[in-house]
Amino acid sequence: MRKLMQLTLDLFDPAPAPAAPEPAESTPASMEAVAAAPAEPLEAVLAPATFHHPRANRQAVLGGTFVAYEFKRARRRSIGFVVGAEGLTVSAPKWVTLRDIDEAVQGKSAWILSKLDAARERHQRVESSRIVWRDGATFPFLGEPVIVVLDSRGQSGAVLNTDAQALPGVPRLTLHVALPHTATPAQIRDAVQAWLMRQAKRLFTERLDHYAPQLRVEWRKLVLSNAGTRWGTAHSDGTIRLNWRLIHFRLPVIDYVVAHELSHLRVMDHSPRFWETVATVVPQYQQLRGQLRDEPLPPW
Incomplete structure (x- = not known):
């Protein structure tokens, strides 16, 4: 084997x-x-x-x-x-x-x-960005703040509204969660997490399909992880693991992590040749790597 x-x-x-x-x-x-x-x-x-x-x-x-x-x-x-x-x-x-x-x-x-x-x-x-799960809570999605709106009229799950007219300093995105105002913080958190994980699965698959041909590699399976200290891993069998909480970051940061892991399917180390491979598709990888390290995610 x-x-x-x-x-x-x-x-x-x-x-x-x-x-x-x-x-x-x-x-x-x-x-x-x-x-x-x-x-x-x-x-x-x-x-x-x-x-x-x-x-x-x-x-x-x-x-x-x-x-x-x-x-x-x-x-x-x-x-x-x-x-x-x-x-x-x-x-x-x-x-x-x-x-x-x-x-x-x-x-x-x-x-x-x-x-x-x-x-x-x-x-x-980090502490100042801690999320308090209630109606009106704010969390980042693709680098933009999203306001949670509890809406028991919804059938199930959550729906993102992108048509809101934003006021100065007010997020323009709202996530309408099909829960009553009596919902517990745990219920609100779980509903938002389920929605975020669905978005992560969809977007990560799209970005893997975008960069794999450019790097001349083939990925076979995507697994969402919740690792505490790792953003992603790559296995020689083509399995890619990506932390679902990457969905909080802007798309260029996500692209860096995707390209990083796909590059490991060509170079299974962090040698100069590996970073040269990453740079062929993400030339600004050093700047994005710094943002990934320096921009803390809100505690859940």
Whole structure:
């Protein structure tokens, strides 16, 4: 049986290249106790942490900003830094001393603070766009806001109205959902999701059929996924998986993901030849890739 190959398009960029410290000869120190860190200025200790990882066990003052971060030992060759939604995580091999860790964190302070600021801003944007499922709720569809209208006169499902005369600052699209005003948030959410998934299936199929001949590949099956960290995957048997929530993005962004996965049917890696293949049909793929990464989807 031919070995199944699968590649994934991740939601986030890979972690940055870690800084490599000089090997230390001192005995490794315990990583659990925050008290093992060097003494901090009194004002930093008394002030609330500006950035605080929920599993923080070390701390540092970086450019006047107090940062409590997670530190852990790992089987690796150098110190690694990762900034995620929870905050900063620093990993290091057992032979690196805590003093070396502190020096590396200080040396990386500009990068750490910029990433922490960006993560906090992204979190705030995501939370501000959280959908409250009720009559009048707004959600994005192909990059445009759509207003939910509960209309119990409808027979079933949902119908998109594109004829509305938009007022300045008001979405022009309305989705009329056949539910009464007494419907629960879960009922409204499920009805909207079912409609969005139908639109995703139709549109993704259309875009796959559009780009496959240009890339001289043949896709055999489309599967809608709900993966938390992947926008799409391609299998060597011609199966394409696409996250249905891509339907929230503008069509050029969707086209980039479709072209990305179809290109894997020709080049099953992320080598320069792969990106050259993507560029033959989506020349602006780098810009669209950035939009896919930087434009957060509203929490459901």
